[in-house]
Amino acid sequence: MRTWALILGCAGLAGAQPARPAPVALQPLTVTAARAPQPAAQVPFSLVSISGQQLRAAPTATLDGALRGVPGFSLFRRSDSLTANPTAQGVSLRGLGPSGASRSLVLLDGVPLNDPFGGWVTWSKVPRESLAGAELVRGGGATAWGNAALGGVVQLLTAPSVGSLIDYQRSGRFTATGGDFSTHSAELTIVQAAGRGLLQLSGRDFATDGFSLVAPEDRGPVDIAAGSKHRWLSARWTQPVGEQATLTVTGRTFREKRGNGTAYQRNSSDEDFGSVALTAESGKNFSWTALAYAQDQSFSSTFGAVNATRTTETPASDQFAVPATALGAAWTGVWSHPGEARTSAGLDLRRVRGETREHFLFNAGAFARERIAGGTQEFAGLFALHERALAPDWRLTLGARLDAWSETGGHRRETDRSSAAVLRDDHYADRDGREFSPSAGLVWTPAKEWRLRAAAQQAFRRPTLNELYRPFRVGNVITEANAALDTEHVTSVELGADHTRGALAIGFAAFWNELRNAVANVTIARGPGTFPIVGFVPAGGTGRQRLNLDRLRVRGLELSAEWRATRALTLNAACLYNGATVQRSALAPALAGKRLAQVPRHSAALGAEWRAGKLTLTPRVRVIGRQFEDDENQLILGTVAIADLGASYMLGRGELFLTIENLGDARIETGRSADGLVTTGTPRLALAGFRTAW
Numbered sequence: 001m002r003t004w005a006l007i008l009g010c011a012g013l014a015g016a017q018p019a020r021p022a023p024v025a026l027q028p029l030t031v032t033a034a035r036a037p038q039p040a041a042q043v044p045f046s047l048v049s050i051s052g053q054q055l056r057a058a059p060t061a062t063l064d065g066a067l068r069g070v071p072g073f074s075l076f077r078r079s080d081s082l083t084a085n086p087t088a089q090g091v092s093l094r095g096l097g098p099s100g101a102s103r104s105l106v107l108l109d110g111v112p113l114n115d116p117f118g119g120w121v122t123w124s125k126v127p128r129e130s131l132a133g134a135e136l137v138r139g140g141g142a143t144a145w146g147n148a149a150l151g152g153v154v155q156l157l158t159a160p161s162v163g164s165l166i167d168y169q170r171s172g173r174f175t176a177t178g179g180d181f182s183t184h185s186a187e188l189t190i191v192q193a194a195g196r197g198l199l200q201l202s203g204r205d206f207a208t209d210g211f212s213l214v215a216p217e218d219r220g221p222v223d224i225a226a227g228s229k230h231r232w233l234s235a236r237w238t239q240p241v242g243e244q245a246t247l248t249v250t251g252r253t254f255r256e257k258r259g260n261g262t263a264y265q266r267n268s269s270d271e272d273f274g275s276v277a278l279t280a281e282s283g284k285n286f287s288w289t290a291l292a293y294a295q296d297q298s299f300s301s302t303f304g305a306v307n308a309t310r311t312t313e314t315p316a317s318d319q320f321a322v323p324a325t326a327l328g329a330a331w332t333g334v335w336s337h338p339g340e341a342r343t344s345a346g347l348d349l350r351r352v353r354g355e356t357r358e359h360f361l362f363n364a365g366a367f368a369r370e371r372i373a374g375g376t377q378e379f380a381g382l383f384a385l386h387e388r389a390l391a392p393d394w395r396l397t398l399g400a401r402l403d404a405w406s407e408t409g410g411h412r413r414e415t416d417r418s419s420a421a422v423l424r425d426d427h428y429a430d431r432d433g434r435e436f437s438p439s440a441g442l443v444w445t446p447a448k449e450w451r452l453r454a455a456a457q458q459a460f461r462r463p464t465l466n467e468l469y470r471p472f473r474v475g476n477v478i479t480e481a482n483a484a485l486d487t488e489h490v491t492s493v494e495l496g497a498d499h500t501r502g503a504l505a506i507g508f509a510a511f512w513n514e515l516r517n518a519v520a521n522v523t524i525a526r527g528p529g530t531f532p533i534v535g536f537v538p539a540g541g542t543g544r545q546r547l548n549l550d551r552l553r554v555r556g557l558e559l560s561a562e563w564r565a566t567r568a569l570t571l572n573a574a575c576l577y578n579g580a581t582v583q584r585s586a587l588a589p590a591l592a593g594k595r596l597a598q599v600p601r602h603s604a605a606l607g608a609e610w611r612a613g614k615l616t617l618t619p620r621v622r623v624i625g626r627q628f629e630d631d632e633n634q635l636i637l638g639t640v641a642i643a644d645l646g647a648s649y650m651l652g653r654g655e656l657f658l659t660i661e662n663l664g665d666a667r668i669e670t671g672r673s674a675d676g677l678v679t680t681g682t683p684r685l686a687l688a689g690f691r692t693a694w
């Protein structure tokens with residue numbers, strides 16, 4: 001409370017100052033696809049840009065929930081970060097990556113947010129109120145960003161921008177929210193001039209009692225609400241250096257604790273982060289950015305096994321520490337050439353080290369075994385992208401990237417806790433490799449109203465340390481790690497068209513992805529019994545192992561439309577057809593022809609914005625088609641339609657707002673086990689709050 005009292009006091013002082021000049025409107029640019037600013041109309045890959053105002057107005061409690069308005073965006077499961085375990089918050093774009101590890105790269109101002117150990121994304125560490133916007137590049141961006149961008153790139157951008165110092169002599173934003181399930185939050189950002197530079201301080205405090213994750217018909221005495229709380233503080237100092245350069249220093253600290261639906265199952269996350277960036281211009285035709293960052297974090301989690309009547313819970317594992325670090329550096333240069341040609345090129349380095357430390361095999365009131373497993377991964381990449389006009393209506397983009405990776409120090413040691421006897425002491429051979437990632441794109445503008453585009457790329461992803469070295473158990477599902485996993489590779493092709501006539505804008509895209517050596521959790525045993533690789537599997541349980549599937553095919557169609565019917569009313573709609581199937585698997589031939597787990601064949605979203613004086617309404621309906629929980633397509637999650645409603649009322653410099661998520665209290669099935677247990681997502685959730693800016 002002292003921290004927030006101090007922050008609110010500073011906000012009051014800042015709010016008493018004269019208002020800043022209105023910012024100058026700029027042409028729409030995107031920075032994600034080419035790792036450098038470029039007009040959005042010149043990007044050949046599928047690009048969705050969402051403004052900060054749109055993210056704040058979205059009728060949802062979470063940032064990832066706001067991004068779900070784009071049908072091609074989803075997390076590993078249907079639940080969002082309000083209640084999902086962090087290990088299930090990996091991003092899937094167009095169904096290419098339905099796993100907790102993510103096959104898409106998530107960035108915050110150019111720095112990876114993906115967990116160094118497991119690849120998942122902790123969305124609650126990202127500011128929502130102070131975001132300038134988000135950019136989603138589906139099926140592209142791997143040439144610029146390398147490993148982990150196999151399915152695309154999601155970049156979140158904070159405000160103010162580096163080049164806007166003069167417009168932000170003193171400003172701020174404050175939001176307070178409260179509502180159902182004792183949910184409450186406060187988020188504050190203060191921007192203050194500091195000499196020639198700028199100091200930005202941000203913080204957030206959030207807590208909710210949550211709700212039960214188990215469907216009512218399956219719920220038992222052990223099931224409790226999945227509450228959570230988190231807080232973070234961030235500071236950023238931006239300072240001109242000379243006449244043509246700007247230095248930015250950023251620091252962030254984050255703490256989170258979550259309950260996972262029973263008394264025993266809980267997790268916590270801690271992170272400290274720092275970065276330094278230098279941006280400079282050398283004349284009119286060359287600019288560059290250098291970045292270095294360091295991330296230190298720890299994660300802990302407990303898992304339990306519950307009996308069939310859900311009356312008792314037995315500890316299954318205690319992952320008491322997962323220390324992980326990430327160190328990275330990057331340099332990007334941009335050259336402008338005559339004839340509106342442009343080249344961006346650079347290099348990047350990333351080193352991650354992580355280890356899981358856990359107790360398992362609960363017996364006679366105590367854990368009998370201890371496991372320590374992990375290793376180190378290093379990546380180094382060089383890339384270049386060149387854009388030029390072939391003719392007045394044609395624009396070509398060519399790119400190439402070369403990466404080198406290595407994995408060292410892989411280990412897995414298991415001991416008996418009572419006798420200290422070493423039961424397993426594996427040290428895996430060091431591995432390394434080289435990867436080439438080319439891309440090409442073509443944009444044709446035959447008329448002012450039309451834009452046609454074609455794009456293709458090859459990309460790769462190394463399995464995470466978690467996939468390589470850490471087995472885990474959730475309930476009665478036991479999954480074994482695999483240190484021999486191969487690198488994933490994808491070839492992606494996309495054709496698209498955009499048409500704008502007056503107040504109507506329509507978009508179309510067809511995409512095709514061939515994913516080779518895809519890492520999947522493959523069922524290899526059914527309990528009860530003791531089996532090779534996975535060991536003992538209880539009755540009703542399954543044993544799985546992470547294996548490479550020879551080939552997956554993910555192909556589909558996207559349609560989108562926006563119509564500004566009147567000055568007060570805007571309608572938008574988008575839908576996605578996604579055929580994601582296993583084509584071939586020598587290690588699991590029975591999976592050939594099966595649909596990819598956690599990928600619905602159909603999804604859609606319909607939204608609107610209606611303004612009447614000071615009142616604004618933003619309704620939204622999302623439809624998620626039927627999908628499968630498991631690799632064998634035996635466990636079905638049914639189709640669901642979810643209606644959300646947002647409303648805001650301007651009040652001086654601020655606004656009152658109301659968000660009702662899942663307005664109709666629809667049943668959102670998020671999981672189904674082999675013994676029939678169903679878990680569900682967010683029920684009706686109403687939140688009200690006040691937001692102001694100065």
